[in-house]
Amino acid sequence: MWSNIIGQGRVKHILRSAMQHGKLPGAYLFSGPAGTGKDAAAIELAKALNCVNASGDSFEACDECPSCTAIANFASPALEFIHVLPKKSDDEGAELKEDDVAIVREQRAAKAADPYYHIEIPRATAIHIAQVRELRLSMARSIAGANRRVIIISEADKMNDQSQNAFLKTLEEPHADTLIVLTSSNPNALLPTVRSRTQDVRFDVLSVEEIRKALMDRESLTEADADFLARLAAGRYTRARDMMGEDVKQMRTEIVGFLRMGLSKSRRKAQIEIDRFLPRSGGKFLEKRQVVEQRLALLALWLRDALALATHAEREVINRDQMEDLAKFVSRLGEPRRIIAALAAVDRAMHRVRLQLQLRSVMMQLIVELEEALLS
Numbered sequence: 254m255w256s257n258i259i260g261q262g263r264v265k266h267i268l269r270s271a272m273q274h275g276k277l278p279g280a281y282l283f284s285g286p287a288g289t290g291k292d293a294a295a296i297e298l299a300k301a302l303n304c305v306n307a308s309g310d311s312f313e314a315c316d317e318c319p320s321c322t323a324i325a326n327f328a329s330p331a332l333e334f335i336h337v338l339p340k341k342s343d344d345e346g347a348e349l350k351e352d353d354v355a356i357v358r359e360q361r362a363a364k365a366a367d368p369y370y371h372i373e374i375p376r377a378t379a380i381h382i383a384q385v386r387e388l389r390l391s392m393a394r395s396i397a398g399a400n401r402r403v404i405i406i407s408e409a410d411k412m413n414d415q416s417q418n419a420f421l422k423t424l425e426e427p428h429a430d431t432l433i434v435l436t437s438s439n440p441n442a443l444l445p446t447v448r449s450r451t452q453d454v455r456f457d458v459l460s461v462e463e464i465r466k467a468l469m470d471r472e473s474l475t476e477a478d479a480d481f482l483a484r485l486a487a488g489r490y491t492r493a494r495d496m497m498g499e500d501v502k503q504m505r506t507e508i509v510g511f512l513r514m515g516l517s518k519s520r521r522k523a524q525i526e527i528d529r530f531l532p533r534s535g536g537k538f539l540e541k542r543q544v545v546e547q548r549l550a551l552l553a554l555w556l557r558d559a560l561a562l563a564t565h566a567e568r569e570v571i572n573r574d575q576m577e578d579l580a581k582f583v584s585r586l587g588e589p590r591r592i593i594a595a596l597a598a599v600d601r602a603m604h605r606v607r608l609q610l611q612l613r614s615v616m617m618q619l620i621v622e623l624e625e626a627l628l629s
């Protein structure tokens with residue numbers, strides 16, 4: 254059911270049963286971690302609500318009728334997909350620059366082709382008040398041929414307070430034929446007044462099994478490759494897919510090198526290892542954070558393998574090409590409790606990376622904690 258959506262059985266059940274009982278709210282808030290399919294589910298819901306072939310109790314998009322096809326291509330008046338855009342200029346009536354228009358068009362096409370795609374537009378950091386005003390105008394116009402108009406505000410938390418306040422007016426005047434879906438991985442950035450007018454549907458992180466299967470089915474990866482990436486993805490399908498094009502084994506070498514330097518109690522050398530993957534200046538913060546998160550996930554995976562070896566659960570080892578190194582590591586450190594403490598330190602670092610801007614100091618604190626965990 255709803256086979257375009259990976260996992261999220263609970264969410265699918267909520268949405269289908271709301272359709273079945275005619276209990277759709279005026280506005281949903283799809284919240285939960287990035288890369289778990291919030292936009293994809295919102296688009297699928299728009300298709301299901303307007304599908305010509307959805308009859309009786311199917312509540313499912315056929316993916317073949319003109320309505321499904323048009324919505325999937327972002328070419329239907331029944332779907333409005335709103336996302337961050339570059340700021341035009343302070344002049345309200347300004348148009349987007351021509352280059353930006355081309356990029357926006359290309360990015361929207363990529364999202365239409367793959368609802369799990371994350372739209373990236375240079376300098377696009379906000380959903381602007383002008384977009385909110387345009388939306389209000391377009392909602393006032395009736396549309397022909399659609400069962401229910403669905404408006405998706407992707408990454409709704411990118412509306413600043415001013416935009417959210419303007420948007421509040423839209424939320425306060427519900428249109429019977431319109432469903433609004435806000436999606437957000439940071440719902441706390443939404444004003445309480447906005448949140449209170451939406452029905453929250455929480456999305457879960459995906460299981461290793463769900464991501465592995467999706468990578469095999471959709472990206473034709475081998476089971477071994479899919480399994481490795483699924484375990485690194487921290488429950489986010491898009492993250493697993495982002496790593497497909499990267500040299501994950503090289504990343505692993507770097508982070509295990511960092512661990513080794515820590516164990517040799519050389520802070521300076523550990524810093525050099527950090528420099529290899531985290532440039533001191535330049536680069537976008539979000540990209541750097543992702544780099545660090547990927548390294549930490551690889552480190553956690555490596556330590557979990559060490560723990561598996563130390564507890565005679567060799568069959569569970571994922572980094573099978575690292576057996577020899579892992580065995581050496583385990584024989585040097587011995588006790589599982591040390592590895593467990595090290596894993597806890599990596600967990601804390603992952604948490605800090607989400608809260609803190611100083612990625613380098615997160616990594617330096619990690620090396621101190623790893624020393625304490627492994628050498629005490």
Ligand SMILES: [Zn+2]
Pocket residue numbers: 303304305306307314315316317318319320321322
């Ligand atoms: Zn259809």
